[in-house]
Amino acid sequence: MTTGGQPLTSILDAPGVPPVRTLFGLWNDELSESLREFGLPKYRVRQLETALYRQKLADISEITTWPADLRKRVVEAGFRVGLPEIVDTFRSVDGTERYLIAGSDGQTVETVWMPEGDGGEEGDSDEAPPARTWSRATICVSSQIGCAVNCQFCLTAKLGIIRNLSAGEIAGQVAAVLKKHDAEPGKDRINLVFMGMGEPFLNYDAFMAAVRLLAGPMEIPESRMTVSTSGIVPGILRFAHEKVRPKLAISLNAPNDAIREGIMPITRKWSIAEVIEAVRQIPLRQKERVTFEYVLLGGVNDQQEHADEVVKLVRRAPFPAKVNLIAWNPGPEVPFTMPRPDDVARFQERLRHHGVPAFIRRPRGRDIYAACGQLKRTVASQ
Ligand code: SF4
Numbered sequence: 001m002t003t004g005g006q007p008l009t010s011i012l013d014a015p016g017v018p019p020v021r022t023l024f025g026l027w028n029d030e031l032s033e034s035l036r037e038f039g040l041p042k043y044r045v046r047q048l049e050t051a052l053y054r055q056k057l058a059d060i061s062e063i064t065t066w067p068a069d070l071r072k073r074v075v076e077a078g079f080r081v082g083l084p085e086i087v088d089t090f091r092s093v094d095g096t097e098r099y100l101i102a103g104s105d106g107q108t109v110e111t112v113w114m115p116e117g118d119g120g121e122e123g124d125s126d127e128a129p130p131a132r133t134w135s136r137a138t139i140c141v142s143s144q145i146g147c148a149v150n151c152q153f154c155l156t157a158k159l160g161i162i163r164n165l166s167a168g169e170i171a172g173q174v175a176a177v178l179k180k181h182d183a184e185p186g187k188d189r190i191n192l193v194f195m196g197m198g199e200p201f202l203n204y205d206a207f208m209a210a211v212r213l214l215a216g217p218m219e220i221p222e223s224r225m226t227v228s229t230s231g232i233v234p235g236i237l238r239f240a241h242e243k244v245r246p247k248l249a250i251s252l253n254a255p256n257d258a259i260r261e262g263i264m265p266i267t268r269k270w271s272i273a274e275v276i277e278a279v280r281q282i283p284l285r286q287k288e289r290v291t292f293e294y295v296l297l298g299g300v301n302d303q304q305e306h307a308d309e310v311v312k313l314v315r316r317a318p319f320p321a322k323v324n325l326i327a328w329n330p331g332p333e334v335p336f337t338m339p340r341p342d343d344v345a346r347f348q349e350r351l352r353h354h355g356v357p358a359f360i361r362r363p364r365g366r367d368i369y370a371a372c373g374q375l376k377r378t379v380a381s382q
Contacts (some may be wrong), residue, residue, distance in 0.1 A: 022082030025168020084172035096365030144198025167209035201235025255309030298337035307350035
């Protein structure tokens with residue numbers, strides 16, 4: 001298994017000073033192995049897991065279930081918790097918050113908290129949202145700093161790829177945000193969407209190690225997680241074999257390959273048909289549907305003839321599917337226009353008229369650049 005943790009980097013070069021070793025991101029056998037020199041019995045490792053993933057303690061000295069002497073020896077050997085830290089917060093008028101979260105090398109990544117967000121579940125359940133504002137929330141998580149996929153409508157693409165995040169850095173975004181809101185996955189309804197910066201399937205091993213960590217000691221059910229891919233076929237084929245996996249969303253955004261190539265160059269590598277064939281390999285759970293995400297760009301892919309093609313495409317897909325429509329969120333230097341509201345409504349109507357479940361996603365945090373495709377600004381300015 002790929003290590004769930006960050007690389008054990010040495011940032012202290014002074015002779016006699018042990019290298020800093022990060023614990024957050026490791027669990028189970030990985031923790032026992034990293035701390036082998038202390039010969040910890042299983043229950044001590046479990047206490048550490050509780051401290052890291054349930055209590056989300058930031059410092060080894062706070063682990064009061066461990067004797068003071070053990071804490072001291074572990075710190076002296078160079079170990080640190082390494083819980084990612086929120087270094088900046090932007091608040092939207094709609095309650096959405098966007099965070100800059102610092103990784104081990106000081107690079108920041110963006111994560112979004114959407115209280116009352118529906119986690120891509122609209123249409124999946126009749127359950128009414130509970131009264132407490134943050135008892136139902138969605139966290140939008142990044143998997144890379146920047147992105148190599150180069151979707152033409154996306155601000156993150158402007159960064160190019162800077163680097164992959166480790167499993168600890170991916171799961172750590174969730175831990176940092178839960179801690180900030182004093183939210184408990186066992187008690188509060190927390191959804192995760194891997195739709196932040198980056199293409200999760202181009203950082204596959206770290207992404208899936210983070211999923212196991214989140215579904216394991218962090219206790220977030222896999223059924224409350226959704227990963228969105230631009231259509232990385234080898235990643236989808238690997239995903240089909242995972243025992244623990246989020247729900248899948250395909251970022252479709254066009255009714256055919258010709259239009260998709262213009263806005264998503266990745267289509268030249270894998271056509272829509274190839275992506276659909278790969279998705280067919282995934283054994284879906286009962287009542288599970290695959291989501292097609294569709295960003296509507298004014299005059300490009302939002303007309304009635306496009307809706308008719310999408311109807312055919314979804315009805316021919318050999319698995320149950322639904323469509324999430326997203327009116328494009330504007331960004332500087334991105335050469336598109338927002339769709340007209342009545343075009344968005346008519347697009348949805350057309351899909352529904354032909355029996356295709358279609359939902360319009362409410363834009364969240366547009367004013368703080370937290371909405372879909374807008375995550376970039378702050379990183380870029382550093
Ligand atoms: S939309 Fe997603 S996959 Fe495409 S460039 Fe942006 S972050 Fe990457």
